[in-house]
Amino acid sequence: MNIAPQTIAPLNIAIVGAGIAGLGAALRLRDLGHQVTIFDRNTDAGGRCRSVHWQGGWRITGAFAFISSETNLIDQARALGIYDTLPRVELTETHEQTLLYKREKLIRQRSFSVTDILRNDAIPLKEKAALGLAFPRLFAQFKRNDPRDLTTAVALDDDLACDWFRKHSPAFVDYYLEPTMQMFCGYGPEDFSLGWLAWLMSGLEWSNGWWSFADRGVGMLTHRMELALSNDPGARLALATDVRQVTETPDGISIASECGGVLSQHRFDKVVMAVPGTMVPILMPGLDAPRRAFFDQVSYVGHHIMNMVVKPGDFPIPSKTLLPTADGFSIISNLVFNPRADGLWDVYAEMKGRFCADHAGASSAKILDLAWDEAIASNPKLATLDIIDRRLQRNDIAIARRPAGYIRALKAFTDLPPNPRIAFAGDYLLNSTVGQSHWTGLRAADQLHAG
Ligand SMILES: Cc1cc2nc3c(=O)[nH]c(=O)nc-3n(C[C@H](O)[C@H](O)[C@H](O)COP(=O)(O)OP(=O)(O)OC[C@H]3O[C@@H](n4cnc5c(N)ncnc54)[C@H](O)[C@@H]3O)c2cc1C
Numbered sequence: 001m002n003i004a005p006q007t008i009a010p011l012n013i014a015i016v017g018a019g020i021a022g023l024g025a026a027l028r029l030r031d032l033g034h035q036v037t038i039f040d041r042n043t044d045a046g047g048r049c050r051s052v053h054w055q056g057g058w059r060i061t062g063a064f065a066f067i068s069s070e071t072n073l074i075d076q077a078r079a080l081g082i083y084d085t086l087p088r089v090e091l092t093e094t095h096e097q098t099l100l101y102k103r104e105k106l107i108r109q110r111s112f113s114v115t116d117i118l119r120n121d122a123i124p125l126k127e128k129a130a131l132g133l134a135f136p137r138l139f140a141q142f143k144r145n146d147p148r149d150l151t152t153a154v155a156l157d158d159d160l161a162c163d164w165f166r167k168h169s170p171a172f173v174d175y176y177l178e179p180t181m182q183m184f185c186g187y188g189p190e191d192f193s194l195g196w197l198a199w200l201m202s203g204l205e206w207s208n209g210w211w212s213f214a215d216r217g218v219g220m221l222t223h224r225m226e227l228a229l230s231n232d233p234g235a236r237l238a239l240a241t242d243v244r245q246v247t248e249t250p251d252g253i254s255i256a257s258e259c260g261g262v263l264s265q266h267r268f269d270k271v272v273m274a275v276p277g278t279m280v281p282i283l284m285p286g287l288d289a290p291r292r293a294f295f296d297q298v299s300y301v302g303h304h305i306m307n308m309v310v311k312p313g314d315f316p317i318p319s320k321t322l323l324p325t326a327d328g329f330s331i332i333s334n335l336v337f338n339p340r341a342d343g344l345w346d347v348y349a350e351m352k353g354r355f356c357a358d359h360a361g362a363s364s365a366k367i368l369d370l371a372w373d374e375a376i377a378s379n380p381k382l383a384t385l386d387i388i389d390r391r392l393q394r395n396d397i398a399i400a401r402r403p404a405g406y407i408r409a410l411k412a413f414t415d416l417p418p419n420p421r422i423a424f425a426g427d428y429l430l431n432s433t434v435g436q437s438h439w440t441g442l443r444a445a446d447q448l449h450a451g
Pocket residue numbers: 016017018019020021022039040041042045046047048049061062063064065066067184241242243244274275276279283303304305350395397398399425426427428431432433434435437
């Protein structure tokens with residue numbers, strides 16, 4: 001995207017939501033010469049791409065790693081002067097997992113590696129052959145895919161991916177597709193269509209390289225974006241500020257917000273709505289009917305994170321493990337142990353969306369107890385470990401669902417004539433990765449700049 005900086009009077013633009021999409025939009029609008037105000041209800045920016053300090057180290061609250069092929073993030077980090085100066089870590093190997101098969105055997109499981117699918121002896125030979133015959137339909141879609149436009153996969157939007165693959169290979173679904181998607185997204189079988197999956201797998205590039213910053217993890221990027229904006233006289237960061245209503249008026253945009261019990265009203269020329277899609281219709285009661293129809297069917301799965309610090313056991317540190325739902329594991333998607341410099345072990349687990357939804361009202365302590373019970377069920381030796389501390393990162397709004405019909409609804413939405421005053425940004429418009437969410441922020445900024 002090469003758009004000329006502003007040559008006319010700068011506009012006064014609000015950005016609601018300071019996740020990676022909103023921060024990306026804000027920095028882009030500053031580059032284009034506009035004044036920006038960024039609202040977020042949290043006390044720090046970053047949203048689902050944030051890190052918090054706990055038990056002597058930085059912990060992710062959402063995203064674990066950046067995908068190397070998402071070069072807009074690298075460009076962003078370079079523009080901030082941190083890509084070549086701050087130490088980075090290569091996470092491609094770290095991202096490899098093993099699947100616990102039938103509660104007794106570990107099978108190596110790289111994400112969407114054809115070689116690993118062929119080697120996977122949980123999938124019978126006959127089913128591998130059936131998969132081979134099914135794949136051409138997906139390869140045909142690969143050619144149509146535009147990585148910046150999910151709607152290019154609309155032709156395969158009618159089937160749920162798990163239902164479609166199950167016809168060819170039930171074992172592939174139970175011991176590859178579903179556990180992998182639970183790990184990445186907390187997705188169950190009802191949460192993603194064949195169209196989305198075929199679009200995601202396009203070129204397989206997205207899963208081939210992962211990286212992060214050595215210090216602070218992925219949250220380093222949003223932290224530095226926040227710093228850049230807070231040091232910029234043309235930007236105002238309104239953190240700990242809950243936006244209550246966004247209204248289009250004859251001469252611009254009116255935003256009602258609350259901060260520390262004080263209600264305020266602000267006037268802007270334009271707005272980027274960079275909140276999760278489910279928030280948009282709540283904040284914008286005046287949204288037109290076709291857009292409301294789209295937003296009303298946006299939904300998210302939960303994907304909580306459990307962190308624990310434990311004393312090391314009298315057994316080797318366990319491998320990173322995916323726990324398949326087919327073998328009765330309904331809570332934990334993936335369970336990871338890492339040795340610490342002080343000799344203790346860090347434990348990290350992500351949780352399945354269905355479990356998060358079914359326990360939406362449960363206390364954090366209860367969720368942690370249930371998760372640890374399941375971890376012990378997967379590996380009884382874990383019962384002997386002494387727990388020093390534990391925390392739950394609740395992510396009820398974690399990953400936008402892409403069930404059958406979603407891409408068609410998205411296409412109807414993106415085909416609407418743009419509103420020159422309001423642009424939307426966020427993971428639900430493309431894909432729930434940091435890079436794709438960031439890109440929707442850049443696109444929203446360019447849309448408002450172009451008029
Ligand atoms: C557990 C987990 C693991 C993940 N792993 C990865 C990974 O490894 N790699 C990867 O690329 N992606 C990963 N993702 C996805 C990635 O984190 C998201 O796609 C991305 O961060 C979404 O950014 P966003 O800006 O669209 O939304 P958000 O980050 O949700 O930002 C929206 C912001 O809006 C604010 N907000 C909402 N309502 C209001 C209001 N009324 N007033 C003011 N502010 C408001 C919120 O506080 C939030 O800060 C993961 C996500 C989760 C949850």
